[in-house]
Amino acid sequence: MSTNREFFYRKLHSLLGVIPIGAFLVVHLLVNYQAVYGVERYNQATQFMTSLPFVYVLEIFLIYLPILFHGIYGLYIAFQARHNTTTYGTFRNWMFRFQRITGVITIIFIAWHVWDTRVQAMLGAEVNYQMVADIVANPLALILYIIGIVAAVFHFANGLWAFAVTWGITVTPRSQVISTYVTLGIFVVITFVGVRAILAFV
Amino acid sequence: MSDNKVIRLIIKRKNDVNSPSYEETFEIPYRKNMNVISALMEIRRNPVNANGEETTPVAWDASCLEEVCGACSMVINGEARQSCTALIDQLEQPVRLEPMSTFPVVRDLLIDRSRMFESLKKVKAWIPIDGTYDLGPGPRMAEPKRQWAYELSKCMTCGVCLEACPNVNSKSDFMGPAPLSQVRLFNSHPTGEMNKAERLNTIMDDGGITDCGNSQNCVEVCPKGIPLTTSIASLNRETTIQSFKDFFGSDKI
Numbered sequence: 001m002s003t004n005r006e007f008f009y010r011k012l013h014s015l016l017g018v019i020p021i022g023a024f025l026v027v028h029l030l031v032n033y034q035a036v037y038g039v040e041r042y043n044q045a046t047q048f049m050t051s052l053p054f055v056y057v058l059e060i061f062l063i064y065l066p067i068l069f070h071g072i073y074g075l076y077i078a079f080q081a082r083h084n085t086t087t088y089g090t091f092r093n094w095m096f097r098f099q100r101i102t103g104v105i106t107i108i109f110i111a112w113h114v115w116d117t118r119v120q121a122m123l124g125a126e127v128n129y130q131m132v133a134d135i136v137a138n139p140l141a142l143i144l145y146i147i148g149i150v151a152a153v154f155h156f157a158n159g160l161w162a163f164a165v166t167w168g169i170t171v172t173p174r175s176q177v178i179s180t181y182v183t184l185g186i187f188v189v190i191t192f193v194g195v196r197a198i199l200a201f202v
Numbered sequence: 203m204s205d206n207k208v209i210r211l212i213i214k215r216k217n218d219v220n221s222p223s224y225e226e227t228f229e230i231p232y233r234k235n236m237n238v239i240s241a242l243m244e245i246r247r248n249p250v251n252a253n254g255e256e257t258t259p260v261a262w263d264a265s266c267l268e269e270v271c272g273a274c275s276m277v278i279n280g281e282a283r284q285s286c287t288a289l290i291d292q293l294e295q296p297v298r299l300e301p302m303s304t305f306p307v308v309r310d311l312l313i314d315r316s317r318m319f320e321s322l323k324k325v326k327a328w329i330p331i332d333g334t335y336d337l338g339p340g341p342r343m344a345e346p347k348r349q350w351a352y353e354l355s356k357c358m359t360c361g362v363c364l365e366a367c368p369n370v371n372s373k374s375d376f377m378g379p380a381p382l383s384q385v386r387l388f389n390s391h392p393t394g395e396m397n398k399a400e401r402l403n404t405i406m407d408d409g410g411i412t413d414c415g416n417s418q419n420c421v422e423v424c425p426k427g428i429p430l431t432t433s434i435a436s437l438n439r440e441t442t443i444q445s446f447k448d449f450f451g452s453d454k455i
Contacts, residue, residue, distance in 0.1 A: 004403070007445065010412035081415060082371040087280055088419045096368060096417035162416050168439020171432060 013073050014166045016066040017159045024063055025156055029149075029190060032197035039129045042200075046127055071107040078103055099158050102151040109148030133201045142202065149194040157187035207232035209241060210252070210296035213260055215310045223307070226260075227252040227296070238278060238285035238299065239264050242311075262311040269425060272360030276311050277302055282365040284425060285311075302365040318359050321381035325404050329394045341392035354387040354433065356426040363420035363430060369413055376413035377405075379420035383433035389440070402437075402444040411437055 031049060035042040052058060078100040085093050116135055121127050136142040161183040164170040170179050208229045216223040229252045230244045239262075246259040264274040267286045274285040277300040279293060290297065305313040331337060343351075357380055364370045364378035385401045388394035405411045411434065420430040446452075 004406045004445070004448075006408045007406040007410065007412050007441070011442075011445070077415070080371075080374045081368045082373070084366070084368050084419070088366055088417075088422065090419065090422055092416065092418035093368070096415055099415075165416050165435050166412075166438055168435060168437075168442050171435040171439060173429070173432060176431075176435070 009073060010077075011166070013070055013077070014159075014163055016070045017156070018163050020062045021066050021070055022156050022159070025152060026190065029153075029194045029197060033193050033200075035129060035132075035197055035200035042129045050127060067110065071103075071110070074103050075107065095158055095161075099155060099162070102155040102158075105148065105151040106155050109144070109151065112144075113148065129201070132198075136198060136201050142198070145198050146195055149198060150191055153190045153194055154187055157183045157190065160186065209236070209290055211241060211245070212296050212298045213310070214298075214300040215260065216301070216307050217258075218309055219306065226257065228260075232290075236290040238276075238288040238290065238293075238297070239267065239274060241290060241297070242285070242299075260311060261309040263313070270358055272315075272358030275302055275313075275360045275362055275365075276300065277365070282362045282423060284360060284362075287425075302361055304365045304367075304370055305361060313361075315359065315361050318361060318364065318378070318380060321377040322359070322384060324377070325381050325385050325388075325401050326397060327381065327384040327388055329388065329391055330397060331393065343392050347390065351387055351390055354383055354390075354428060357383060357387075357428055358426065360425065362423050362425060366419035366423040368417050368419070369415045374413060375409035377409050379414070379430040379434060382411055382414075382437055383428055383430050386433040386437055398440075399444060399447075402441050403448070405437065406441050406445065411441055 031045045032042075034045040081096070081100060083097050083100075085097050117127060117131065120131070125131060136145055161170075161176075161179050164179050165176065170176045209232050211228045211230065213226055213228065214223055215226050228245050228250075230241055230248075233240070236244075242260055242262050249257050249259040251257050262274065262276070262285070264286060265271040266273070269284045269287045272284070275282060276285050277298075278285060278288045279298050282302055285299075299311060301307045301311050301313050305315055305317070308314050331340070359380060361380070363380050367376070367378055369376045370378045382405060385405055389398045389401055414434050416431070418431045421428075421432075424430055
């Protein structure tokens with residue numbers, strides 16, 4: 001890997017966005033969705049997640065390090081672009097722009113979210129329904145949470161589309177159009193799960 | 203009738219590489235069937251601006267005048283295109299002319315496209331057949347494949363795709379869509395294919411294929427209708443496979 005370093009980093013960036021980060025996002029939002037069925041169900045689910053064996057190892061290698069790499073390298077990519085949607089206002093060019101905007105929103109959101117939950121847990125707070133309910137009791141925090149969730153899900157869904165192109169899975173224009181619809185559907189479904197779940201804490 | 207009709211042109215000018223750019227307005231007499239080139243020739247014939255002041259003629263580049271050489275690309279009313287096929291009758295007035303912003307401006311509308319030619323040299327966008335002895339006839343190319351490859355060969359290095367690409371700019375060293383598509387063209391040629399791995403490895407280097415961010419502007423703006431994004435996606439597949447071959451160890455070719 002002496003040469004082709006950028007090739008390796010970009011491919012790694014693309015892969016990490018789906019596995020493990022994308023997979024983690026889906027699992028996370030599904031666990032949150034347990035709150036829709038009641039406080040007890042949610043507390044049981046978080047209990048299960050936080051009591052997994054080797055939980056710190058899992059967190060570091062499957063969540064923190066991948067997100068740090070994806071986020072920091074992603075910022076470098078995002079600020080390299082010179083956006084030109086005013087001149088070239090096509091759908092894909094807007095998606096290109098939104099992908100970078102939502103990426104930046106998501107990383108800011110995650111930093112705040114980790115501070116609010118994981119860091120507080122390390123400082124002795126208990127992770128349960130009440131913790132999240134306390135956070136979103138503030139209407140501004142709730143709005144910011146919803147923005148963060150929608151941005152993260154958009155970034156993931158549109159990222160799946162780009163993943164398929166980047167790895168040479170969807171080559172023809174037709175396959176790329178169909179994967180646009182598929183990822184759009186994924187965006188709608190997961191956004192519902194995420195937003196419905198956070199509203200269950202209100 | 204059309205005797206006193208004039209064409210108003212607002213041109214973004216620059217005296218040399220290091221001087222600041224400025225706008226100058228020109229009014230030239232209308233003639234039938236003019237294109238941007240003939241309007242610029244009129245200014246060259248009589249270099250007087252709209253205020254009636256004597257000025258320097260506007261510099262621009264052109265060669266074939268039939269949209270196959272790519273030399274006369276500029277931004278016309280906000281859209282990067284060839285000035286030879288930009289007909290005055292079809293343009294909104296005043297006609298705004300600017301040099302393409304992705305390339306260094308030599309003077310006025312004259313730009314330096316050498317970065318594209320350097321990229322073509324880098325990826326070896328040719329069929330290597332030179333040697334010290336006669337290599338004999340090469341393998342035959344199937345007719346349907348030749349017809350398909352002909353579409354890719356229409357690239358005239360005009361630079362419009364680089365101009366439209368948000369990832370081609372001073373902050374990145376991305377070579378842009380045009381040279382990438384040429385890799386696909388020469389890798390599909392039966393003789394060019396013999397250097398396939400070498401070309402793929404070149405575009406896997408910094409500034410190569412992974413800098414593409416899939417905004418897909420290139421395929422929208424290409425004046426020759428080259429399927430640039432299909433070329434890039436296809437090369438994504440090829441380079442992915444190549445990287446596996448390179449890392450896990452298989453025949454490199």
